[in-house]
Amino acid sequence: MVLKGRVWKYGDNVDTDVIIPARYLNTSDPEELGKHAMEDIDPDFTKNVNKGDIIVAGKNFGSGSSRQHAPVALKAVGISVVIAKSFARIFFRNAINIGLFVLEVPEAVDEADTGDEMELDLTKGVVRNITKGKSYQVPPMPDFLRELIDAGGLVNYVRKRIGA
Secondary structure, X not given: OEEEEEEXXXXXXXXXXXXXXXXXXXXXXXXXXXXXXXXXXXXXXHHHOOOOOEEEXXXXXXXOOOOOHHHHHHHHHOOOEEEEOOEOHHHHHHHHHHOXXXXXXXXXXXXXXXXXXXXXXXXXXXXXXXXXXXXXXXXXXXXXXXXXXXXXXXXXXXXXXXXX
């Protein structure tokens, strides 16, 4: 599986209140949440993001409250993967549970800039910054995890496995 998109780069400690501001937590509708993703840190984000784009960020991405709304908003607006130096544990798990790819690749973060084109080959474990001509080897994503994300998250994965 190969993902390709344009980079949106942010710094350290991007918390869930920045990813989806608390004032929008009166809904759980993914489309509505996606309309407000990142608006407090980047007001033009939702106007310019394209399906398949990639967020690249520093340390501790997704810190703060444990709200599942944050990865839902990113996935709904079209983000295909978040690459960070590190993630808050609960955000990482929530992202996997709803079917959003997350990867820790510190070197790729250091060398990426907003607007770069990136490509991820999840089967081979290669992250490429096409703009910069750089490649980074990462452990290939385990088959079961790829299946879980391909299914659209944990609930859909379990339904598929039990035939429901």
